[in-house]
Amino acid sequence: MDQIFQSIGETIGSFFDSAPVQFGLRAIGIYLIVIWLASAYWAFRDMQQRSDNAILPYIAAAGIILFTPIFFILAVWIYKIVRPHEKIGEVWERNLAEEALLAEVESIHHCPTCEKRIDDEWIICPNCRTRLKRVCPNCSRLVGMDWSLCAWCGKDFERRDVPAAAAVEALPRGRDATDRISATTAAASTSSALPSSVRNAGPVRPATAPIPASAQDPLPER
Numbered sequence: 768m769d770q771i772f773q774s775i776g777e778t779i780g781s782f783f784d785s786a787p788v789q790f791g792l793r794a795i796g797i798y799l800i801v802i803w804l805a806s807a808y809w810a811f812r813d814m815q816q817r818s819d820n821a822i823l824p825y826i827a828a829a830g831i832i833l834f835t836p837i838f839f840i841l842a843v844w845i846y847k848i849v850r851p852h853e854k855i856g857e858v859w860e861r862n863l864a865e866e867a868l869l870a871e872v873e874s875i876h877h878c879p880t881c882e883k884r885i886d887d888e889w890i891i892c893p894n895c896r897t898r899l900k901r902v903c904p905n906c907s908r909l910v911g912m913d914w915s916l917c918a919w920c921g922k923d924f925e926r927r928d929v930p931a932a933a934a935v936e937a938l939p940r941g942r943d944a945t946d947r948i949s950a951t952t953a954a955a956s957t958s959s960a961l962p963s964s965v966r967n968a969g970p971v972r973p974a975t976a977p978i979p980a981s982a983q984d985p986l987p988e989r
Contacts (some may be wrong), residue, residue, distance in 0.1 A: 796836075803836040806843050876970040 811828040818824075827846055834842035853861075878885050881895040888898050888909065900909045905922040916923045 780909045799836045803831070806839055807831040810843070810846050814850065816854045816856070819855065 768966065778899050778900065785989065788887060801957055807828040810831050811824045814824040814827045816855055827850070831839050831842040833845065876885050876887060877883065878892040878895060878899070880897040881892065883892065883894045885892055885899065890902070899911060902908070903910050903917040903922055906917060906920040908917070908919045912917075915925055
């Protein structure tokens with residue numbers, strides 16, 4: 768019996784001691800080491816794509832390396848469980864899709880009173896008769912009810928316009944005042960041009976023409 772077991776052991780030993788088997792075992796060992804290191808590098812790169820933290824990729828790679836080439840498959844399985852489920856690029860794409868959907872929803876206008884969908888060019892809501900917009904009196908374009916001025920032509924809704932009749936009535940008064948000022952200025956300039964002796968003599972009296980004889984004695988001679 769012992770000889771049988773001894774012969775079996777010698778056969779197995781001679782099998783593993785052969786050159787092809789030794790080459791195959793070394794190739795398998797090298798393959799496992801390469802897969803082990805590649806798994807650590809894959810965990811490092813995968814964590815970089817899933818987290819903004821600069822330390823986590825090194826921790827993931829070190830965890831796989833510590834499990835040795837024999838148990839690294841268990842480390843990879845644990846890493847797949849605890850890693851973030853979404854990549855950073857996938858999170859950005861999802862956020863952009865949500866923002867685009869929200870912008871599309873906000874672009875659809877609703878009545879502030881009845882919350883019904885309305886059109887951009889409506890002035891009054893047909894459901895609850897709420898005033899939605901008004902027409903600019905200057906450019907005849909639609910403007911919001913809460914606008915203080917027109918964004919198209921710059922019309923200021925808070926400034927009151929002067930009536931045309933009042934402007935026409937104020938125009939002649941302004942001209943009369945301008946004429947009086949001009950006359951006063953002309954008289955002042957004329958008086959300043961006269962000699963000083965004339966200005967001191969007082970106001971100039973108009974010359975009296977001689978009275979005709981017929982006018983002095985209207986009675987007829989006897």
